Amino acid sequence: DAGVTQSPTHLIKTRGQQVTLRCSPKSGHDTVSWYQQALGQGPQFIFQYYEEEERQRGNFPDRFSGHQFPNYSSELNVNALLLGDSALYLCASSLRHPWTEAFFGQGTRLTVV
Amino acid sequence: AQKVTQAQTEISVVEKEDVTLDCVYETRDTTYYLFWYKQPPSGELVFLIRRNSFDEQNEISGRYSWNFQKSTSSFNFTITASQVVDSAVYFCALSEANKAAGNKLTFGGGTRVLVKP
Numbered sequence: 001d002a003g004v005t006q007s008p009t010h011l012i013k014t015r016g017q018q019v020t021l022r023c024s025p026k027s028g029h030d031t032v033s034w035y036q037q038a039l040g041q042g043p044q045f046i047f048q049y050y051e052e053e054e055r056q057r058g059n060f061p062d063r064f065s066g067h068q069f070p071n072y073s074s075e076l077n078v079n080a081l082l083l084g085d086s087a088l089y090l091c092a093s094s095l096r097h098p099w100t101e102a103f104f105g106q107g108t109r110l111t112v113v
Numbered sequence: 114a115q116k117v118t119q120a121q122t123e124i125s126v127v128e129k130e131d132v133t134l135d136c137v138y139e140t141r142d143t144t145y146y147l148f149w150y151k152q153p154p155s156g157e158l159v160f161l162i163r164r165n166s167f168d169e170q171n172e173i174s175g176r177y178s179w180n181f182q183k184s185t186s187s188f189n190f191t192i193t194a195s196q197v198v199d200s201a202v203y204f205c206a207l208s209e210a211n212k213a214a215g216n217k218l219t220f221g222g223g224t225r226v227l228v229k230p
Binding site: 088 | 159
């Protein structure tokens with residue numbers, strides 16, 4: 001049973017560019033959440049997708065957007081990249097109920113130069 | 114707003130010693146869920162344990178145990194007889210019990226555990 005897979009694993013972008021990160025959830029999971037983890041800090045919630053709609057959003061600007069496809073996979077898009085967007089981006093999949101544990105991918109390390 | 118605080122930034126122990134990680138949380142909700150996750154150097158967060166707010170019974174699962182005290186808003190986690198493979202960053206997390214909220218997690222800043230042979 002494949003777990004959560006994310007691509008790419010590493011990415012280097014220039015300030016002002018746009019980036020798309022991808023996530024395939026664990027089999028049977030219908031909810032995908034994205035987190036940003038700056039170096040030495042805990043993950044910060046970006047947003048959550050369920051039934052192809054954004055259901056919850058954290059304190060992130062509109063430059064951060066996403067999408068969920070009918071097969072439950074998801075994309076995270078970041079426009080007009082800033083140096084401060086450099087971080088590990090983690091995708092988590094789960095069932096919708098808050099009791100269920102989230103399964104995380106290994107993340108995409110984004111470096112903005 | 115929810116908040117999770119892990120005051121210990123780094124703990125270093127020798128193998129076979131016990132390690133206790135502190136977690137203090139803030140929430141206005143009366144019902145919520147608490148989690149501990151482990152993050153090895155590979156990066157992915159690995160689920161360890163969870164507890165709901167209306168069950169304060171403390172439990173042991175293998176070498177892991179936890180102490181949940183609602184009165185002090187604390188959810189401490191202990192690794193008994195630590196091993197080198199336990200070296201990682203450990204995160205405490207909180208989620209609302211509102212189903213509409215899904216399982217959005219609020220994480221603490223993490224505690225790095227280094228177990229020396």
